[in-house]
Amino acid sequence: MILTSVGQQLLKIKPDRFIKVKNKGVLIESFDPEITKLTNNKDLSRLGLEVRLPEKVWPRLIFYNVPSSLSEKDVKDDENKYKCANCLRADKKDSNH
Incomplete structure (x- = not known):
């Protein structure tokens, strides 16, 4: 369309x-x-559509099996410890991030 x-x-x-x-x-x-x-x-x-170039490129790291007990803030804090600003969270069985 x-x-x-x-x-x-x-x-x-x-x-x-x-x-x-x-x-x-x-x-x-x-x-x-x-x-x-x-x-x-x-x-x-x-038509009311906004078109822009993507802001992010492919991630440098992806964390898998992030426990669902870990809050988003905790994940971001850990991300910052390792200077990984472009990390993605994976959807896994025991994960809500």
């Missing part, structure tokens, strides 16, 4: 992959440099 609202041919963008992300978002991966034109597209703005 996003690309058909603007016209994929008009922007000349070839998406490689679509990924659902949190907060009703969609990540569109493309090696086509023309994809950055979507950030300034007025048609998408009129």
